[in-house]
Amino acid sequence: MIISRKTTKWKRKYTLCSKDSKTSKTVLSAAVSEISPSSLSRAKTLLSPEATKFLTNSSYSQFRLMASGNSNKCKVATEAHDKEDALLSDVFNLTMKMAVSASRNRDNPVVRFKTPEVLERELNFGLSTDGVDNSELLHICEKVFENSVLVGHPRFFNQQFAGLDSYGLAANIVLDALNVNGHTFEVAPVLTMTELAVLKHMQKFVGYEDGEGVFCPGGTYSNMLAFNVARIKRFPESKAKGLYGLPKIVTFCSQQAHYSAQKNAALLGYGEDSCVAVKCDSHGKMIPEELERKIVETKNAGNVPLLVTATAGTTVLGAFDPFNKIADVCQKHGVWMHVDGAWGGSALVSKKHRHLCAGVERSDSFAWNPHKLLCAPVTCSALFVKQKGLLNKSHSLHVPYLFQVGKPYDESYDIGRKLVQCGRRSDGFKLWFMWKAKGDSGFEKVIDRAMDNAQHLIQALKKRPNFRVLDDEPEFSNVTFWYIPPSLRGRDENEEFYKDLAKIVPIIKHRMQKKGTVLVGFSPVADRPTFFRMTCVNEKVSYEDMDFVLDEIERCGADL
Numbered sequence: 271m272i273i274s275r276k277t278t279k280w281k282r283k284y285t286l287c288s289k290d291s292k293t294s295k296t297v298l299s300a301a302v303s304e305i306s307p308s309s310l311s312r313a314k315t316l317l318s319p320e321a322t323k324f325l326t327n328s329s330y331s332q333f334r335l336m337a338s339g340n341s342n343k344c345k346v347a348t349e350a351h352d353k354e355d356a357l358l359s360d361v362f363n364l365t366m367k368m369a370v371s372a373s374r375n376r377d378n379p380v381v382r383f384k385t386p387e388v389l390e391r392e393l394n395f396g397l398s399t400d401g402v403d404n405s406e407l408l409h410i411c412e413k414v415f416e417n418s419v420l421v422g423h424p425r426f427f428n429q430q431f432a433g434l435d436s437y438g439l440a441a442n443i444v445l446d447a448l449n450v451n452g453h454t455f456e457v458a459p460v461l462t463m464t465e466l467a468v469l470k471h472m473q474k475f476v477g478y479e480d481g482e483g484v485f486c487p488g489g490t491y492s493n494m495l496a497f498n499v500a501r502i503k504r505f506p507e508s509k510a511k512g513l514y515g516l517p518k519i520v521t522f523c524s525q526q527a528h529y530s531a532q533k534n535a536a537l538l539g540y541g542e543d544s545c546v547a548v549k550c551d552s553h554g555k556m557i558p559e560e561l562e563r564k565i566v567e568t569k570n571a572g573n574v575p576l577l578v579t580a581t582a583g584t585t586v587l588g589a590f591d592p593f594n595k596i597a598d599v600c601q602k603h604g605v606w607m608h609v610d611g612a613w614g615g616s617a618l619v620s621k622k623h624r625h626l627c628a629g630v631e632r633s634d635s636f637a638w639n640p641h642k643l644l645c646a647p648v649t650c651s652a653l654f655v656k657q658k659g660l661l662n663k664s665h666s667l668h669v670p671y672l673f674q675v676g677k678p679y680d681e682s683y684d685i686g687r688k689l690v691q692c693g694r695r696s697d698g699f700k701l702w703f704m705w706k707a708k709g710d711s712g713f714e715k716v717i718d719r720a721m722d723n724a725q726h727l728i729q730a731l732k733k734r735p736n737f738r739v740l741d742d743e744p745e746f747s748n749v750t751f752w753y754i755p756p757s758l759r760g761r762d763e764n765e766e767f768y769k770d771l772a773k774i775v776p777i778i779k780h781r782m783q784k785k786g787t788v789l790v791g792f793s794p795v796a797d798r799p800t801f802f803r804m805t806c807v808n809e810k811v812s813y814e815d816m817d818f819v820l821d822e823i824e825r826c827g828a829d830l
Contacts, residue, residue: 357404361411368415373422373434376815379786380426381419389417419789424811425819428789430585430613432807433645441703442647445696452696453686455679462683465698468705469652472638475618476654477631482661483654484688485698489612490530492637492653493579495665495690497521497534499635499655500577500606502664509664513539520568522546523579524556524591526795528610531579540576553741554589554795556580562599569603577606582627583614586795586803588746590614593629607633612651614746616643619710620717626745640701643720643747643807644713650697661688716809720747723806727816734820738763738771740801747806753778753823755830772799774830781826788822 372378384392393413420426422434448461455462469483486492502509505516513519519540523531525547535545546568549560565575578600580591593609600607609615609630615638617623618630630636634656641650655661666687675681686692705713724747731737731751736759740750752771761767775792779802782788794800804819 353404357407360404360408364408364411364415368412369420369422370434370436370439372415373420374810376424378420378423380423380789381783381786382417383784383786384417392417422808422810424808424815425788426808427804427806427819428791430642430805430807431645431648432805433809435645435647435704437704437707438645438647438700441700444703445699450696451692452694452698453684453689453692455683455685456677458696461696461699462685464702465685465696466683468698468702469654471705472652473654475624476615476636476638478636478654478656480658481654481656482658482688483652484661484685485694485696486651486653486689487691487694487697488649489528489610489637489639489651490533492612492639492651493528493530493608493610494534494537495653495661496606496608496635496637496655497538497540497577498690499660499664500608501538503606503657503660504574504576506663516574518544518573519576520544520546520573521577521579522548522561522564522575522605524548524554524581524584525550526554526584526586526589527556527579527581528585528612531610550589550796553745554584554587556591556596558592558595558599561596562603565599565603565605575603575605577608580607580609580633581614582609582611582617582630583746583748585613586748586793587741587750588614588744588748588805590626590745593627594632595629597629597632601632606635608635608637609633610637612637612639613642616640616713616717617746619644619713620721621714622718623721644701644704644716645807645809646697646701646704650701652698665690719809719811720806723747723811723813723816724749726813727804727806727820730817730820736824737820740798749804749806750801751804752801753827755827757830769799772801774827775800775802777830778823778827782822785826788819790819790823 393410419428421429421432426432445461448458450458450461452458452461452465465485469485473481473483484495486495501519508516521531521535521540521544523545527547532542532545536542546564548564549557551557561578568575578596580593580596582590582593597607599605611618611627611630614626615630615636617626618638636654637651638654639651640646641648644650653661677684681687686694708716724744727749728739728742728744731739731749732742736754738752738754740752744750752768753774754771755774758767758770758774772794779790779792782790791803791805792800793803802823804816806816
């Protein structure tokens with residue numbers, strides 16, 4: 271049966287028929303190779319119910335192929351799409367089951383620990399000429415989930431990232447589906463707008479009235495850009511001519527600052543040795559008087575003190591440097607003040623705890639990692655610079671094939687002009703989406719909950735006679751302590767005693783890791799031997815979870 275209809279607008283005849291009642295319908299003649307999706311929608315209203323049903327069950331691309339007589343190609347394309355869609359659906363369901371739901375169940379292990387040798391035997395990591403089918407791919411995904419660490423588990427305390435935020439995950443899915451480069455407004459219009467919006471909002475917390483910001487792939491990268499901007503600001507000619515002819519550049523950080531301070535000094539050509547470590551007090555804070563002494567020594571040697579990295583929340587102890595005093599020193603000597611707030615910058619969101627960052631508004635640049643304490647999906651890191659325009663001045667180049675003039679929009683929306691990298695993910699969208707869902711108050715609760723959990727853990731440790739706390743009044747959500755096993759009880763708690771305690775820490779950690787019950791970090795710092803370091807991040811963590819950790823440490827160390 272042939273169905274046809276003329277329209278005065280299209281001046282076309284659409285003819286559809288069925289080979290027989292048992293087969294899918296095929297377009298015999300149609301002249302629809304230029305039909306648009308909107309016209310296709312209208313066509314459904316002009317055709318018979320039988321033909322409309324066919325169009326409803328067919329994609330636009332399928333209809334185009336069939337209209338041109340390529341029914342075999344259409345069948346192949348349909349089968350390929352069906353196969354891909356089935357895999358996507360199965361992987362999504364597997365994700366919900368083995369990552370999202372699994373992280374919420376405390377009976378599940380945090381990790382099913384296996385050595386690389388065991389994983390080599392269980393998974394086929396090799397690649398070949400021919401691909402594998404969906405069933406094998408789904409099996410691989412199952413194995414990946416099964417053998418990965420559940421950082422969303424409420425008993426994961428190993429690093430300064432944890433939790434599994436549903437809003438962040440949803441935003442990540444959108445980003446992965448779009449798979450767009452976030453360097454220009456032209457290709458990422460909405461994503462660019464969301465990134466700039468959340469940066470502007472965050473900047474208010476930092477205290478930069480007329481600054482600028484940009485998202486970076488990690489805190490180390492953010493710190494690197496700050497190092498580079500500081501040099502271009504001080505020596506504008508060095509952007510074109512490099513370090514040749516410049517005096518020796520010296521940077522400064524505390525003894526307990528993140529290692530990226532040294533790494534970036536080496537990477538940018540200042541030299542690892544040019545990054546001078548400044549003494550800290552017993553709480554891990556930089557001593558301003560020691561900083562000034564080092565700066566004066568540098569000047570007297572005929573070198574240039576370029577930049578000081580102050581830290582908001584050190585990696586191990588969670589210490590906050592005295593920012594106002596450091597700012598006084600930097601202002602006196604004309605030195606760029608950068609604050610590495612990758613870990614502790616999120617305290618700014620809490621009215622109760624933002625005093626920890628008092629004085630950061632006097633800095634010249636500020637790094638902040640929302641993928642840490644705000645629980646945004648990794649990576650989500652931002653750099654803020656107080657003086658607007660410096661990022662562009664330091665990193666932009668004339669690139670006529672990408673950053674053209676005469677675009678039909680304000681060219682300042684092309685974020686890539688401010689960065690060293692070209693290809694980039696629109697990580698700002700994740701945080702913007704989360705902030706839309708939670709608001710300031712929602713993120714404030716995350717910070718306050720983490721700090722509350724840390725205080726509970728400190729008090730629980732003090733009540734247990736076989737534990738010793740490194741700092742019983744920590745500033746942030748880092749909690750550090752030792753466990754005294756039976757073999758060391760009753761001894762004088764002198765230097766040798768704590769050295770022996772340090773040997774116990776990794777043994778207990780590895781036992782818990784192999785059991786899969788808990789993941790906790792450990793570290794030495796300054797003259798203090800290795801201790802447990804727990805970072806409270808995940809807002810899903812309860813007091814009971816922390817009590818469980820201490821119980822588990824005692825169980826795993828009972829025979830030591």
